Amino acid sequence: MEQGNTVDIWDAESDGNSLHNVSPQFYDETNIFQQLPSYNSVRSRSKSLIPQDKHQSLTRNSAAVSSSEYTHNESDMFVDGKRPLRELPINMAEKKRVREKRYCDSGHLTSWEVWKQSRWKSLRRLQDDVTHAFSWLELWKRPLNEIEGRYGTGIQSYFTFLRFLVFLNLSAFLLVSGFVLLPSIYVTNMKLVQIDTERLQNISVSAPKCVKYEVYPKGLVSFYDRILNLFSGSGFMEVSYMFYGYYKFGVYEGLSYSLPLAYLLTMIFYFLFCLCWILKRTMNGFNQESMLESNENSRQSVQIFTLWDFCIKETSMGELKHLCIMNELKTDLAEQMYKKRRLERTARERAFLYLIRFLLNLFIILLLTGAFYIIYKATKLSQHFQRKERSIKSLAFVTEFFMEYLPPIILTTNNILLPYLFWIIIRYEEYAPSTEINLILIRCTFLRLTNLTMLVFSLWQQVTCSGGINKEDCKSCGYNIHYQCWETRIGQEMYKLFLFDFLADISFPFCVELPKKLLIEHTTFQLPKILQKQQFHIPENVLNIVNGQTVVWIGMFYSPLLPILNTIKYIIIFYVKKHSLYNYCRPAKRLFRASSSKTFFQLTLLFGLALALIPLVINVFKVHPSRACGPFRYYESAWGIIPEIVGGLPQQTQNVLNYVKSEVFLSILIMVLCMVLTTFVALVRANRRTITQLKRHLVLAGKDKKYLVKKLSTHSQHQRNNSSNSIEDNDET
Numbered sequence: 040m041e042q043g044n045t046v047d048i049w050d051a052e053s054d055g056n057s058l059h060n061v062s063p064q065f066y067d068e069t070n071i072f073q074q075l076p077s078y079n080s081v082r083s084r085s086k087s088l089i090p091q092d093k094h095q096s097l098t099r100n101s102a103a104v105s106s107s108e109y110t111h112n113e114s115d116m117f118v119d120g121k122r123p124l125r126e127l128p129i130n131m132a133e134k135k136r137v138r139e140k141r142y143c144d145s146g147h148l149t150s151w152e153v154w155k156q157s158r159w160k161s162l163r164r165l166q167d168d169v170t171h172a173f174s175w176l177e178l179w180k181r182p183l184n185e186i187e188g189r190y191g192t193g194i195q196s197y198f199t200f201l202r203f204l205v206f207l208n209l210s211a212f213l214l215v216s217g218f219v220l221l222p223s224i225y226v227t228n229m230k231l232v233q234i235d236t237e238r239l240q241n242i243s244v245s246a247p248k249c250v251k252y253e254v255y256p257k258g259l260v261s262f263y264d265r266i267l268n269l270f271s272g273s274g275f276m277e278v279s280y281m282f283y284g285y286y287k288f289g290v291y292e293g294l295s296y297s298l299p300l301a302y303l304l305t306m307i308f309y310f311l312f313c314l315c316w317i318l319k320r321t322m323n324g325f326n327q328e329s330m331l332e333s334n335e336n337s338r339q340s341v342q343i344f345t346l347w348d349f350c351i352k353e354t355s356m357g358e359l360k361h362l363c364i365m366n367e368l369k370t371d372l373a374e375q376m377y378k379k380r381r382l383e384r385t386a387r388e389r390a391f392l393y394l395i396r397f398l399l400n401l402f403i404i405l406l407l408t409g410a411f412y413i414i415y416k417a418t419k420l421s422q423h424f425q426r427k428e429r430s431i432k433s434l435a436f437v438t439e440f441f442m443e444y445l446p447p448i449i450l451t452t453n454n455i456l457l458p459y460l461f462w463i464i465i466r467y468e469e470y471a472p473s474t475e476i477n478l479i480l481i482r483c484t485f486l487r488l489t490n491l492t493m494l495v496f497s498l499w500q501q502v503t504c505s506g507g508i509n510k511e512d513c514k515s516c517g518y519n520i521h522y523q524c525w526e527t528r529i530g531q532e533m534y535k536l537f538l539f540d541f542l543a544d545i546s547f548p549f550c551v552e553l554p555k556k557l558l559i560e561h562t563t564f565q566l567p568k569i570l571q572k573q574q575f576h577i578p579e580n581v582l583n584i585v586n587g588q589t590v591v592w593i594g595m596f597y598s599p600l601l602p603i604l605n606t607i608k609y610i611i612i613f614y615v616k617k618h619s620l621y622n623y624c625r626p627a628k629r630l631f632r633a634s635s636s637k638t639f640f641q642l643t644l645l646f647g648l649a650l651a652l653i654p655l656v657i658n659v660f661k662v663h664p665s666r667a668c669g670p671f672r673y674y675e676s677a678w679g680i681i682p683e684i685v686g687g688l689p690q691q692t693q694n695v696l697n698y699v700k701s702e703v704f705l706s707i708l709i710m711v712l713c714m715v716l717t718t719f720v721a722l723v724r725a726n727r728r729t730i731t732q733l734k735r736h737l738v739l740a741g742k743d744k745k746y747l748v749k750k751l752s753t754h755s756q757h758q759r760n761n762s763s764n765s766i767e768d769n770d771e772t
Contacts, residue, residue, distance in 0.1 A: 178202055179198070200584075202613070203320070209606050210312065212603040215309075218301045218302075218304075226288075249523075251523060251667060252667035270538060277527060281600050282530045283668070284526065285668075288302070313648060317648065410486075414449055414493045414494055414497065415496075420442070424439075425442070446497075447536045454487050454490065458482075483582055488586070488650050498528075499658075502528075517663030518662065524665045526597045526665055527665075529597045537591060537608075540587050548619035574624060575625065580616070584609070589651050591605045596658075663675060
């Protein structure tokens with residue numbers, strides 16, 4: 040591309056792929072310029088892309104372009120733009136020139152254009168002021184800045200993730216309270232007359248045993264029974280807005296609001312909202328990680344010059360960060376040593392190592408199978424015990440409490456013991472250091488979430504009489520007759536699991552970390568490693584709160600007020616973990632970068648959301664709702680209200696909805712999505728080629744700098760030699 044007397048280097052090397060927003064790089068065509076590696080590389084490629092006669096004419100007509108002219112050409116690109124001056128990638132002198140140029144150009148504008156420009160600036164300034172004002176209302180802003188200053192961005196990202204979950208649960212509570220809780224309170228307080236009693240009479244005639252629902256025991260209730268009811272969700276808790284069974288909706292006189300439809304759509308909308316929000320944060324994390332990718336050839340230099348966290352102001356944390364950088368370098372060297380050892384292994388050694396890994400993974404599968412079986416048996420035993428009549432003996436309180444919380448106790452024990460075994464087993468598998476960490480995280484994540492899935496599966500078997508359970512109990516009602524309101528029973532199990540997880544998180548710092556600290560401070564001899572000061576491991580803490588959030592997602596349909604309890608829980612955990620970090624714990628030696636931490640957090644949370652949606656979708660579409668309680672007692676499934684509502688709409692609306700469900704519309708939608716996906720894939724490939732060319736340009740620029748430094752040193756040495764020779768000649772004369 041010829042422009043005046045300049046040569047566009049990039050057009051010559053673009054190979055037909057233009058770099059849209061990259062400004063052309065101009066150089067002075069001098070002797071030193073023609074000797075640069077980048078010039079020779081571009082020249083060799085341009086000979087194959089441009090005809091020889093045109094290439095020679097471009098070279099002959101090229102003249103010198105000063106650096107000031109290049110700067111003016113670059114800054115002229117921003118004169119007509121609307122970006123604020125502080126966002127322009129140019130120096131202060133050029134910003135002043137751009138501002139003067141814009142001021143002069145404004146004289147040629149019409150009054151309408153001047154008014155629009157001033158209005159746009161005023162709105163932009165107002166937006167900045169409002170954003171700055173609302174930043175003071177940001178939750179936990181000062182504590183998060185303090186944590187970031189003391190311990191860096193890695194640990195601060197955990198507390199930021201905790202704040203995100205607080206808002207996620209708070210939004211769920213606002214949706215449920217606005218569309219479900221407040222309308223149900225209105226119906227209860229106004230004592231509206233239910234006009235669809237024929238359905239209830241039909242159910243009572245066809246299946247009289249299914250509509251019996253005895254909640255409260257008759258007579259006086261002892262104090263320890265009330266305590267047990269509070270911790271188990273039974274008794275007075277069961278007949279409250281906390282659980283699904285209390286929302287007995289129907290058609291009421293003078294009320295056109297469909298409460299069952301609002302209940303179902305609120306849940307669907309909230310889970311879609313969670314999915315979109317988590318996906319958005321995950322994509323942002325991937326974008327940050329892609330920006331931090333480095334070349335393997337310059338990995339050590341990148342680590343040395345970029346790993347330091349400038350948010351740190353504590354001396355102890357600075358020393359820890361030094362140790363972390365040293366550990367990163369050691370880990371990188373260990374990776375290289377591992378690759379070297381892997382190449383030096385013989386075929387016999389590789390076969391033996393693969394055999395060891397196979398046996399160890401088989402042992403891990405056996406451990407997980409045993410853990411799943413224990414959870415299954417504990418759930419079955421606990422459910423069988425709860426169906427019996429409770430004893431009134433004072434000694435039975437401890438027994439009942441233990442049996443009520445047997446599944447959460449087994450679940451928590453598995454989550455504590457098995458990760459320690461994973462750390463022991465991984466030593467004998469001989470993986471690379473980074474692979475070891477990732478594999479441990481994958482195994483721990485799989486363990487926690489699948490344990491929870493096994494608990495839900497065990498409850499589902501009890502409800503649906505599957506898996507060898509007596510199927511005679513499910514013939515009359517479509518579900519186990521011993522579970523008069525099975526949705527409330529599942530909600531109670533999730534409530535107990537949530538409560539036990541909360542008590543474990545609160546008690547661990549004061550029952551484990553505090554005694555360790557006191558033991559270290561008051562002993563003079565060397566303690567074993569297990570008794571040393573507790574480390575604040577980010578992955579383990581994240582897995583704990585993700586596990587708790589998955590419990591809330593599973594139980595939200597059966598216990599609508601569980602999100603507000605989880606909001607309170609995470610607020611308390613924030614301050615407890617902050618107190619524990621400041622006083623009882625020390626940061627782990629292996630720190631996480633904020634970008635990688637956020638991506639790991641969001642992916643784990645996304646996996647938990649997917650596991651929570653699977654049983655919910657099955658229960659909504661397949662399992663018969665309880666006939667004795669709940670908003671969907673009149674339907675064959677919870678989804679059955681949707682066809683009924685659609686059937687009451689006008690015929691034109693029904694035709695539109697039927698067309699949306701038809702194969703023709705789905706085919707068109709799939710074709711459009713394929714076209715959009717193809718467009719995005721093409722854009723990704725084009726951006727990837729652009730990034731590759733930019734990386735190549737950076738490599739050539741580095742070679743140019745090395746060459747210029749070498750030339751400069753040679754020239755300086757030559758000048759010093761000439762000056763010394765001239766001094767010697769003067770002395771001789």
